[in-house]
Amino acid sequence: MQALTNKAKQVDRAPMSFIEKMYLPAIIKGMSITFSHIFKKKPTINYPEKTRPFSPVFRGMQILNRDAEGRENCTACGLCAVACPAEAITMEAAERQAGEENLYREEKYAAKYEINMLRCIFCGLCEEACPKDAIYLSETFTPADYQRKQFIYSKNDLLIPHPQENPEAYKKALGNRANKITVN
Amino acid sequence: MSIIQIIFLLLSVMAVGSALMMITSKNPVNSVLWLIVVFFAISGHYILLNAQFLAIVNIIVYAGAIMVLFLFVVMLMNLNAETEPIKNRRLQLIGVTSGGALMLIIISAVSKIDVEQLVQINAGDSGLIKVLGMNLFKNYVLPFEISSVLFLSAMIGAVVIGKKEEIDIKK
């Protein structure tokens, strides 16, 4: 059969010569190979101290966004829940009462907003579907946990920190990904 | 009592006691282990006699090699107290007579010992390696060489047996 590449090597079944039988040259060769690896660069990254840079299209844990004044963007329209192929998102809508204008940007808001992180496939369709720029996928992982129920993230877990009360944490949570989104 | 006499007594009790344990224990593995303790006690006696070379060779050869082989065989055949067959009357009789004969010899030898000098300690330097070598190669050359020829033939025999097996495998 014609070989597709010229990488195939014929197996040499000739009896070993005297020098080969001594094993020593082969052992020395092997030892020099392992010794040379002392000077090679180690590909391992010391994880918690150093992290690998994320690619710009990386999709991590969801975050519920606020506007510049710290009001929640979400209007509980349900488009993200409809768009979600894994049916991970559930929500309950509520009407904004008088005096809550500094909490919610529009008259309707999500009283309850839950994402089941065990179902979520991090496809980013919720982000695509959202007309209010309220949800987007950040650059953090979903941390591990001991119980299944801990993976149903409530609104408190998902909301971004307040931009005026805690601007540093807000900036960190916003990450580089929000830059391409025009905040209206 | 001097400290050496105390050590001598301890070693003697250890040797005789573990020898008895070796004979009486049902499990062959335990017997082998007790025999190793006997060898250690005897090596201790050699050291008291100022024969360190004999002591260490006793440990290397008997405790370190031969008893390992014994243990090896006993473990390999998985001999246990339960698998020990009950010997028939004739074998028991032969055992008793031969053991009794050996005991008679020992008793006759012991009875000739001068009671005044029971324990001999630091008996010259005939057990030291230099003196021993001189003795072996000057005074006792012939028996030494004969025994070495015996060992050589045993070695050749082992090689022959080893070779034979290899031919069988190749077939």
Add this chain to the structure above:
Amino acid sequence: MLLAIDFALLLEKLILVVVVVFASLGIAMYTTFAERKVAAILQDRRGPNRAGPFGLLQPLADGMKLFFKEEIIPNFSSKFLFVMGPALAMLTACMTSAVIPWGDKIDFFGRTVDLQIADVNIGILYVFGVVSLGVYGIMIGSWASNNKFSLMGGLRAASQIISYELAMGISLIALLMITGTLSLKEMVVQQQHGYWNVVLQPLGFLIFLVCAFAECNRTPFDLPEAENELIGGYHTEYSSMKLGFYLFSEYINMFVSSVVMATLFFGGYDIPFFDESVLSPNLAAILGIVALMTKVIAFIFLFMWVRWTIPRFRYDQLMHLGWRILIPLALFNMLATGGVILFFNK
């Protein structure tokens, strides 16, 4: 009569024993750490670096873990022998260091202290005897486990150690012909004034090295504990610190055989190309210990380097190497050495 002992000497030796045993335990502890680190470096990894600075507390963490693990003694095993196995392995591993000269004499408040526990006139034979007893720990433990895999491991260990002891002994005889003494101290003194024995006995050293690997059950001769065939070999049934003792005794054995090889063939505490007698005796002794430890560390690194390079032998290959290659080579070496000595010393 009982009071006729030199108590100062007794105390001095006792302190020396304690220091040597604890030093070898400590070194063995950090050898486990070094093993993991060397393995990592040879495989382009980083190795343990979480416990303490540079992971230096890792051996402590490992030891603590082993201490707190549940202790399991199999139901159908002989309990006394089961406990005695690891104890014997540890004991024989620690006993060997008694005759090794760690350094020259040291002056300590007007008292000359020999840095050697016992300079017995059968020195190397003592080492040999204790090493040959080391197999009992493994055999007894493996038999007492009442497990077929353990038994297989124990039997393998026994036949392997006996086979390689022969070649080791014969290669030693050639060395003893040259030195003319069994005392390790005298061997070191001879090497200080002449050549290192490795120059005079290269073949003997090579045979001794291979046999030392086999006696320590190190790769490529770690068949008694071959994980992929025998699960864990002789320590399959062991857990907790009893397992720790087995693992630990292997590292102590490695350390001790490195010291023995450095003493026999590489001049012991001799500093190469340097005359120690110019220095004050104390400084010379301390530098000597440093020199010995440097050689030992080099040997330990060699042990590890080989472990992470050479794959394990098959059992028939092991026996073939031992009986068909090493023993004839050692015999030839012995004859050649004897011939050369006769020719030149006429």
